[in-house]
Amino acid sequence: MAKTNNHLGKVKVGKDVIALHTMAYAFCGLIAVVCLVPFIMVLSGSFSSESAISANGFSVLPQEFTLEAYKNVFREPIVIFRAYGTTIVLTIVGMIVGLLVQTMTAYVLARKDFEWRNGFSFFFYFTTLFNGGLVPTFILYTQTLKLKDSYLALLLPLMFSVYNLLIMKSYIIGIPESLVDAAKIDGCGEVRTLFQVVMPLIKPALAAVGLFIALAYWNDWYNAMLYIKDEAKYPLQYFLYQKVNNIEAYKKLISSGAVSGSVVSAISLPTQTLKMALTIVVTGPIILAFPVAQKYFVQGITIGAVKG
Numbered sequence: 001m002a003k004t005n006n007h008l009g010k011v012k013v014g015k016d017v018i019a020l021h022t023m024a025y026a027f028c029g030l031i032a033v034v035c036l037v038p039f040i041m042v043l044s045g046s047f048s049s050e051s052a053i054s055a056n057g058f059s060v061l062p063q064e065f066t067l068e069a070y071k072n073v074f075r076e077p078i079v080i081f082r083a084y085g086t087t088i089v090l091t092i093v094g095m096i097v098g099l100l101v102q103t104m105t106a107y108v109l110a111r112k113d114f115e116w117r118n119g120f121s122f123f124f125y126f127t128t129l130f131n132g133g134l135v136p137t138f139i140l141y142t143q144t145l146k147l148k149d150s151y152l153a154l155l156l157p158l159m160f161s162v163y164n165l166l167i168m169k170s171y172i173i174g175i176p177e178s179l180v181d182a183a184k185i186d187g188c189g190e191v192r193t194l195f196q197v198v199m200p201l202i203k204p205a206l207a208a209v210g211l212f213i214a215l216a217y218w219n220d221w222y223n224a225m226l227y228i229k230d231e232a233k234y235p236l237q238y239f240l241y242q243k244v245n246n247i248e249a250y251k252k253l254i255s256s257g258a259v260s261g262s263v264v265s266a267i268s269l270p271t272q273t274l275k276m277a278l279t280i281v282v283t284g285p286i287i288l289a290f291p292v293a294q295k296y297f298v299q300g301i302t303i304g305a306v307k308g
Helices: 002-010 017-046 050-056 069-075 077-110 115-127 134-144 162-173 177-185 190-201 203-218 224-227 236-256 272-303
Strands: none
Touching: 002 272, 050 272, 069 203, 069 236, 069 272, 077 115, 077 162, 077 190, 077 203, 077 236, 115 162, 115 203, 134 203, 134 224, 162 203, 162 236, 203 272
16 A cells, blocks of 8 residues: 555656746745845945945945944943843743733634724724823823832833734634634633634734744834833833944044044944844844744644644
8 A cells, every 4th residue: 555655655746837837936035145145235234344335335245344333332342231131021921921811812702792892993093093192101100100210111102902812813714613612512611712723723823923922023113212211121122223323422522523533534424334233133134034933834834724
């Protein structure tokens, strides 16, 4: 029987199919290379000198190879590693809690036996059309909730998103009600049904929404600008944003004559190369997370498929 299966598994592929596959792989490879070129230019620019970038622009290969930009970034390694730690903790905690809150909310709104689901759904959707505005939000966080210079001011604003809620709800609605009913017959409560029946079937949604939440926390600097004044609590993005702004402000002072040019020349302060180095420092860890997320995307699609 095994020999028969092996024989049946060897199916001849025609030359037209081979040619089509070759063209498809070549085209996809070309697109991948084109998408990779900008990142290579950023990496190359981070290892180039500021004078070479100013004179010749960016290129695929480094010009006048130097580590000056990275030395400037890691001039105070303890400070930047502390900012890294703040961002990593916020990202992990925010992603876990955000996924839990949004999954539970989507599960409730997707249940047809919840008679108030339409009213609550309208409440959530209405917030996508209108919001309180910046000033009321700032007053709420700083005066009412007393969250100024608090990590909660960085954690709470990005924890819940109606857009992510819609994604999660659409996946949960697609789950056959017979599975939920079968879980009830077997004696499962709502909590157990959610965690042991529903969640294993929505792994693609969990992976996608989790990645969206993680990216939002990782790239957030705006909330830190509004609510955080203590430099020890700066997340990575805002710390690097401040670093670039300080150098650009100092260069303007030099060019205007407010600071003696004999102390340091404006061109010796890296601006463009520093931005490239900061891009590498900021995007490096999150790029490494994409292969992991992709694996869970594929795994969730195969495990979460409903067999007929």
